[in-house]
Amino acid sequence: MAVDSVVTMHGAAKQFGGVRALLPTDLAIASGEIVALLGPNGAGKTTFISLALGLRTPTAGTARLFGLDPRDRRARSRCGVMLQETGVPEYLRVYEIVDMFRSFYRTPLPRPEVLSIAGLEEKTEAAIHTLSGGQRQRLYFALAICGDPEALFLDEPTVGMDVETRRRFWSRLRDLGSAGRTVLLTTHYIEEADAIASRIIVIDKGRIIADAPPRVLKDRVELKRVSFDGATALRDEDVASLPVRRVEHENGRTSIYTVDPQAVLRGLFSRNIDLENLEVVGASLEDAVVGMTSGADVR
């Protein structure tokens, strides 16, 4: 087993009663990767992360963390973790809980550094029950990084954050990534996966259906999008004979998805349709993923 492998799964599977939450999975996450685990709610993302961290035991196969049993405190000492819907004692102050979590590690980050990375400097003395949803997420992030971890496991970390905070959070994750840290985060925001990940694992109904860098996933869907204003002149029979996969109208703008944009444009021009603000772009990651999963909840 490679020493620099953070997570290794060999046929790891999890069944809850009759529900197969994760089908047998073979996978390795190497040190330094930023991996987004993308899929709709109930796809098996949290189960995956729970097996990787030893919070759940696989019903078949094995999961290893830094080559160790994930429940081993030596393995956990190299990780930082943000989980969904966990709490901390409400009457404590931010610096108190941060100091407590720092005490679980031998070489923690200094408290000011933790609070500054998490963007909580102003809230050092605040009681936890006074924090907003987004500040709370930042507190959990602070607790995750206070041990100066080699690997971060973040289960839906940006839930409850506003757009601005979310973007700042992404840039902090990218900083950690460029500092050589491993990040595994689950999300159902395609934009989030695309913004930070070097590798995207798409999971649906407990099965990994894609595992590739964002660019490769996008290339996998060869669709191009031809979009323009002035759709009023466009009639259905105008596009019927063209190599078109899908047509969308939104706010007076028309988008045509096609594998052959040249043919579509030639067709439209030959019909003398006035195309304002014409744009031809590669399909987004969203287009790629919605095509693969059942699509529900992925946005």
Add this chain to the structure above:
Amino acid sequence: MSTTGWERVGPLWPSILATARCEFMRLYRIPGFSIPIIAFPVMFYALFGLPWARQHINGVDVGDYLLASFGTYAVITVALFAFGVTVSNDRASKTTLLMRATPMSPLAYLGGKIIATLFFSFVAIVALIAFAFVTHGVDFEPLTWLGLTLRLLVGVFPFITLGFAVGYLAGPNSAIAILQLINLPMSFASGLFVAMPNMPAYVRSSATFLPAFHLGELAWGAIGAPVEPAFVSIAWLGGFTVVFAVIALRAYYREETKTFG
């Protein structure tokens, strides 16, 4: 880079102390916990002890006797609630899940709560003794104070394991009710509110099966009342500690399998 070393895991004692500090602060900041726990024993003592402080009961002053009784009640209440309520809250809010994902030792979780409980118990005893002293309810030698305090702290362990068991068996709201249903009748039937000699015979004979009675005996012994030998009290308290610990651990492992299986 080694994958087998403990070089990143925090040492045990600092993490126990850091946890103890947080546990104490969270108890201290819950007004529904800290105020009644300090004030009720003092209030009981003012109402039931002070007016008859110089009369005699069981061969000692009523003031002394009831100081030991309400001191016992105070530490039992601290231990039951400090453990029962915080453990059930930690489970309900999934704090335990988050802590499990860290390299925190279970000993730090347990040890931190024990130290916070002992410290809070100490504060409650000192508040009660100080009140009794300034109101001239007692005039003890310092050694007697020390003996009483130490005995109460040593004897609090069965209530720690009992609180832990309730914390693992009950939800956060039912835990408070269950703990009151245990605490008040047990304290009453153990002679902490009404002195044992004034109790009906059937209460006196059955009290021996209650842990609170044996902690009371330990405390009354410290102020010179005639009681069972201290080693008998300690043996009973040790036995109860083990029995409740077994129940608590069974509940703990049952939940482990359910939540982390």
